[in-house]
Amino acid sequence: LWDRDSKEDSTDKATITKSLIRHATTTLARAADTMGDLAAYHAMAHSVRDRLIKRWNDTQHHHTNLSPKRVYYLSMEFLLGRSLDNALLALRLKPVYSDAATEIGFRMEDVLESETDAALGNGGLGRLAACYLDSLATLDYPAWGYGLRYTYGIFQQKIVNGFQTEVPDYWLTFDNPWEIPRLDVRVPVRFYGSLSRVKDAKWPGGTRRVWEGGDVVEAVAYDVPIPGYRTPNCLNIRLWSSKPGHGGFDLNAFNAGDYQKAVAAQASAENITSVLYPNDNHMLGKELRLKQQYLFVRATLHDILRRFRKTGLPWAQFPDQVAIQLNDTHPTLGIAELQRVLVDEHALSWDAAWDIVTRTYAFTNHTVLPEALEKWPVPMVQHLLPRHMEIIFDINLYFLQAVERKFPGDRALLNAVSIIEESAPQQVRMAFLAVVGSHTVNGVAALHSHLIRTTIFKDFVRVFGEDKFQNKTNGITPRRWLHQANQGLSILLTEVLGSSAWVKDLGQLSRLEGRLEDSHFLEQWNQVKKANKERLAEVIYERTGVIVDPEALFDVQVKRIHEYKRQLMNILSVIHRYHDIKARGPGRRASVVPRVVIFGGKAAPGYWIAKAVIKLINNVAKVVNEDPDVGDALKVIFLPDYNVSLAEVIVPASDISQHISTAGTEASGTSNMKFVLNGGVILGTVDGANIEIAEAIGKECIFLFGLEADQVDDQRHRQRYGPQNWELDKDMARVLESIRTGEFGDPVHFTALLDGLEHGGDNYLLSADFPSYLKAQAEVDRAWEDREGWLKRSIRCTARMGGFSSDRAVEEYARDIWGVKPCRAEEGV
Numbered sequence: 144l145w146d147r148d149s150k151e152d153s154t155d156k157a158t159i160t161k162s163l164i165r166h167a168t169t170t171l172a173r174a175a176d177t178m179g180d181l182a183a184y185h186a187m188a189h190s191v192r193d194r195l196i197k198r199w200n201d202t203q204h205h206h207t208n209l210s211p212k213r214v215y216y217l218s219m220e221f222l223l224g225r226s227l228d229n230a231l232l233a234l235r236l237k238p239v240y241s242d243a244a245t246e247i248g249f250r251m252e253d254v255l256e257s258e259t260d261a262a263l264g265n266g267g268l269g270r271l272a273a274c275y276l277d278s279l280a281t282l283d284y285p286a287w288g289y290g291l292r293y294t295y296g297i298f299q300q301k302i303v304n305g306f307q308t309e310v311p312d313y314w315l316t317f318d319n320p321w322e323i324p325r326l327d328v329r330v331p332v333r334f335y336g337s338l339s340r341v342k343d344a345k346w347p348g349g350t351r352r353v354w355e356g357g358d359v360v361e362a363v364a365y366d367v368p369i370p371g372y373r374t375p376n377c378l379n380i381r382l383w384s385s386k387p388g389h390g391g392f393d394l395n396a397f398n399a400g401d402y403q404k405a406v407a408a409q410a411s412a413e414n415i416t417s418v419l420y421p422n423d424n425h426m427l428g429k430e431l432r433l434k435q436q437y438l439f440v441r442a443t444l445h446d447i448l449r450r451f452r453k454t455g456l457p458w459a460q461f462p463d464q465v466a467i468q469l470n471d472t473h474p475t476l477g478i479a480e481l482q483r484v485l486v487d488e489h490a491l492s493w494d495a496a497w498d499i500v501t502r503t504y505a506f507t508n509h510t511v512l513p514e515a516l517e518k519w520p521v522p523m524v525q526h527l528l529p530r531h532m533e534i535i536f537d538i539n540l541y542f543l544q545a546v547e548r549k550f551p552g553d554r555a556l557l558n559a560v561s562i563i564e565e566s567a568p569q570q571v572r573m574a575f576l577a578v579v580g581s582h583t584v585n586g587v588a589a590l591h592s593h594l595i596r597t598t599i600f601k602d603f604v605r606v607f608g609e610d611k612f613q614n615k616t617n618g619i620t621p622r623r624w625l626h627q628a629n630q631g632l633s634i635l636l637t638e639v640l641g642s643s644a645w646v647k648d649l650g651q652l653s654r655l656e657g658r659l660e661d662s663h664f665l666e667q668w669n670q671v672k673k674a675n676k677e678r679l680a681e682v683i684y685e686r687t688g689v690i691v692d693p694e695a696l697f698d699v700q701v702k703r704i705h706e707y708k709r710q711l712m713n714i715l716s717v718i719h720r721y722h723d724i725k726a727r728g729p730g731r732r733a734s735v736v737p738r739v740v741i742f743g744g745k746a747a748p749g750y751w752i753a754k755a756v757i758k759l760i761n762n763v764a765k766v767v768n769e770d771p772d773v774g775d776a777l778k779v780i781f782l783p784d785y786n787v788s789l790a791e792v793i794v795p796a797s798d799i800s801q802h803i804s805t806a807g808t809e810a811s812g813t814s815n816m817k818f819v820l821n822g823g824v825i826l827g828t829v830d831g832a833n834i835e836i837a838e839a840i841g842k843e844c845i846f847l848f849g850l851e852a853d854q855v856d857d858q859r860h861r862q863r864y865g866p867q868n869w870e871l872d873k874d875m876a877r878v879l880e881s882i883r884t885g886e887f888g889d890p891v892h893f894t895a896l897l898d899g900l901e902h903g904g905d906n907y908l909l910s911a912d913f914p915s916y917l918k919a920q921a922e923v924d925r926a927w928e929d930r931e932g933w934l935k936r937s938i939r940c941t942a943r944m945g946g947f948s949s950d951r952a953v954e955e956y957a958r959d960i961w962g963v964k965p966c967r968a969e970e971g972v
């Protein structure tokens with residue numbers, strides 16, 4: 144199909160320069176000598192895209208021919224970030240493209256900076272999906288990602304007067320070179336409508352359930368190529384976009400002369416995928432979100448089933464060809480949808496269909512926070528998806544009957560495991576549906592997996608047994624989070640380890656430990672970190688106007704703003720530190736360890752407490768940064784619009800990063816892994832993956848503090864109902880008093896924050912952990928003063944992180960859950 148010897152395949156500078164110029168002139172209709180960085184980016188992206196598409200085609204053909212079992216990763220979010228740099232590194236063409244860019248008058252950095260992030264996700268869950276697709280591609284697994292093509296990704300955050308404001312992220316303003324529209328791949332999707340029963344001898348029992356009427360829209364496919372690193376394989380993420388249904392005009396309205404109404408109906412179809420819901424770890428029961436979920440699973444299953452049917456295999460072999468992973472409960476309607484299609488459209492018996500469903504699906508849980516667990520009101524599901532509601536009731540009925548047979552008369556158990564919550568109105572518990580419809584359920588870190596077995600899913604462990612509930616500790620891709628984001632360190636590692644094999648085999652980093660006494664190497668390590676801190680200092684100056692000293696300790700907390708993540712505790716400790724500096728007087732100030740405390744993160748637009756925390760951080764920053772008594776001893780920075788590409792600058796520049804959630808609340812965390820991999824030390828609680836990181840790198844390399852998960856409930860209980868009146872920690876109370884008296888601006892903005900701590904029972908236990916937090920902070924200061932000790936700690940961090948690669952995670956999923964094997968396309972270019 145493709146002329147392999149064609150000139151365009153060559154990787155010499157002249158060929159690449161020519162292809163840049165050709166894309167500038169023909170694809171963009173621009174003159175190469177008058178274009179700016181943005182146009183140069185588009186020309187380069189198109190040139191790289193040509194190469195990706197070839198690999199993509201070869202991989203798909205190869206997989207179609209061999210027909211191996213495939214894994215389908217279903218995620219409502221893919222937080223990909225930028226693609227150009229990543230693709231150039233995967234193809235190992237960055238040096239020659241850089242030379243070509245220079246040749247036509249551009250600096251590679253400026254070209255790369257022109258790319259807008261693909262930000263189709265909120266945070267950890269969406270970024271995890273992106274890391275897993277990178278590993279699946281790199282390890283040659285036959286896999287597809289499926290998601291939604293939101294017109295607006297996560298909002299852009301602007302800080303105005305210290306407040307977060309949200310600006311729409313219209314990321315498709317310019318053409319998106321990283322997607323291939325498949326305007327011919329369209330799937331009709333029905334909403335609402337009614338049910339009937341018709342006679343049909345082909346169906347078991349002689350009747351068939353028919354769902355018809357309602358509104359029909361179409362899902363259109365857009366494909367995003369995901370190149371593997373140093374392999375010819377290139378995977379696909381298929382993103383669905385909603386469009387008006389075929390013959391989309393509402394003919395009744397049209398005939399009645401209501402042209403406006405007919406057109407408006409078209410717009411409402413396009414609305415479905417127009418915006419990503421900006422909530423992270425919080426459920427919102429909006430009908431439009433349910434429509435997104437159904438459109439997603441309906442289109443995806445249609446596609447998967449079509450691919451399976453081309454094999455000509457019998458239905459019973461579907462689970463030998465298809466593994467579907469549910470990234471949290473968001474795609475759980477897919478369970479009911481597969482059952483519906485098999486029973487209503489392909490005439491399988493209920494039991495035969497259910498056997499196929501439960502051998503196909505597996506489910507990853509990402510949170511135990513009660514407010515994040517998805518529940519949908521039965522009347523809403525009934526109205527929007529009448530047949531699915533019926534099927535869910537039947538699934539529940541047969542499941543509860545099986546429970547009754549195993550545990551006769553245990554009504555409390557039946558109540559506890561019912562997929563339907565008997566509230567008014569009744570609610571569908573999506574996590575329970577996901578557990579019942581999957582063969583395997585996994586948590587995302589050891590503690591989290593233990594917690595789901597003993598709390599939210601404990602009754603299901605009785606019903607299904609222990610083995611169904613597994614742990615798969617999260618991982619991060621070393622391609623983006625070390626090789627790409629930290630070029631300086633990447634070069635040093637390759638030099639010291641003798642090859643770049645570590646990029647695909649992260650365990651090799653352990654060999655760094657042999658270099659701990661090599662003072663030349665220590666100095667090189669130091670220089671890399673210093674350069675990364677200088678780069679971040681420049682970004683801080685550009686975006687906030689504040690000058691920071693790269694020699695200071697860089698202390699970073701970047702993640703979504705959420706009460707359980709306790710950014711509030713961090714800023715309160717900053718105030719405490721500020722008061723300490725002020726109280727010292729000029730003489731003793733010189734002995735303070737200079738710190739730059741850096742915050743970043745978005746609050747959900749309706750999450751007022753989180754927004755107040757952002758305002759407090761900004762107000763504290765203003766007071767501290769402008770106080771001449773403080774100088775370089777302390778600077779406080781809030782970096783606006785934290786996203787993947789900003790993370791790529793921040794992560795390599797941290798000395799210490801904070802992961803300080805109340806124990807038992809952060810399922811895993813993944814930025815903790817990114818920081819440590821880049822030689823950053825952690826200050827954290829005994830929570831999520833922090834625990835496994837501590838085990839891997841050694842207690843001396845991590846600063847852990849605070850209550851442990853099994854102490855949290857008792858502490859909450861004591862605070863609420865304890866024998867003595869519970870009081871706030873004294874140091875914390877003093878800090879709160881300074882906020883209340885207006886030291887950091889009009890305290891009216893902070894009433895909710897103060898009240899939550901003083902009268903609201905301090906649900907996230909900031910006060911209980913505050914003393915040990917301050918103590919850990921002081922230990923960090925002392926450790927920093929021993930610069931050589933710190934450097935060695937930094938190297939050990941990187942050296943011992945091999946186990947946190949997403950390659951390891953994906954291999955475990957492949958072996959223990961999916962049963963898929965690598966399948967590499969033939970070496971082409």
Ligand code: 26M
Nearest residue numbers: 267268420424426427509587809810811812813
């Ligand atoms: C649900 C309903 C309606 C709208 C939005 C949602 C929703 C969206 C995102 C709920 C939760 C969402 O994300 C949760 C999440 O990101 N969890 C994080 O997952 C990471 C990867 O496993 C973990 O590392 C984090 O600890 C966990 O908080």
